[in-house]
Amino acid sequence: MxxxxxxxxxxxxxxxxxxxxxxxxxxxxxxxxxxxxxxxxxxxxxxxxxxxxxxxxxxxxxxxxxxxxxxxxxxxxxGLGRAPRDPDRMTWLVWLHFADTVTGCVDILRRAYAVGQTQMMRDELARLALCYDAIEGRLSTPVENRDYLLTSGFSACDIAVGQAVYMARHFLATDDRPELTAWYARITGRDSFAAALPAPDAVRMFSQEFYEVPNG
CATH class of the missing domain: 3.40.30.10 (Glutaredoxin)
Structure with missing residues (x-):
């Protein structure tokens, strides 16, 4: 079990x-x-x-x-992982662990917002923007059927990074990055993503849909 x-x-x-x-x-x-x-x-x-x-x-x-x-x-x-001898193994590992880089930015943003540290939020939003740029760049790579982070198709790294972006979008929108936005819509349209969303009455980590940088 x-x-x-x-x-x-x-x-x-x-x-x-x-x-x-x-x-x-x-x-x-x-x-x-x-x-x-x-x-x-x-x-x-x-x-x-x-x-x-x-x-x-x-x-x-x-x-x-x-x-x-x-x-x-x-x-x-x-088929959600990539075996050690798979050509996409290295890339799979890179993007799987990159999810924690994105979420690390979110963790700092949550703490900074809670204590009103405006400059810290701005600094971390800049780092998060670099993470978005990296995902956008990966998805913009000119290969056939670039629908997911790996050339070989949907995998657990799309799940990990996608959920990290789900958290990050509470602080920074993705609208100005078209490939990232289209990929995010694609993967979050899956039934398994919908099933992982919080129930309406659940106690959530995020009490707001979006957190603006405080004035100051």
Whole structure:
């Protein structure tokens, strides 16, 4: 049995999305983004008190990227990973881990907004814009059927980066980057993405749809 410990709109959302794409049986243990993640019971699953945590076959895992790599290797028949000798393996790893670069910007933006650090927000928005530029550049590469980050098609790195962009769009829109915007619409049109969205009554990480930089 697979159990995912999940906070809506957090990094665990990308694992929830992946599990939906893998079409495997799993359960979700919901959590709120509060101090309950510091309880000893949860810390035994994730020592830093962060989601995602995954219980699988009597073992535990923590860290979204590690979980994604493991699940793709465990269920290779869905084609969401890339094996070590696959020509796209290097690129798959690069973009899979790039998701954490994007989310790192979001983490700083959330903290800066909470304490009214306007300059810190502006600095981090500039870094996030560079991340968007990197995705736009990748998707603009002139190859046939460039619909996804990999030439070989949809994969877990689209899920990871796509969910990171989902979080980032609470602070920086993508409208001025046409390839990024079209890719984001393409991947978030999948049923598994819709299933990973928070329920209407869920306690969310983001209380607003968009956070403007405060004046000052």
């Amino acid at each position: 697979i159990t995912l410990h999940h906070v809506p709109q957090s990094r665990s959302m990308r694992v929830l999305w992946l599990l939906g794409e893998l079409e495997v049986e799993f359960a979700v243990a919901p959590h709120a983004p509060d101090r309950s993640l510091r309880d000893p019971a949860f810390l035994s699953l994730s020592p830093a008190g962060r989601v995602p945590a995954l219980e699988i076959e009597g073992e535990r895992m923590f860290g979204a990227t590690a979980i994604i790599e493991y699940l793709c290797e465990k269920f290779p028949e869905r």
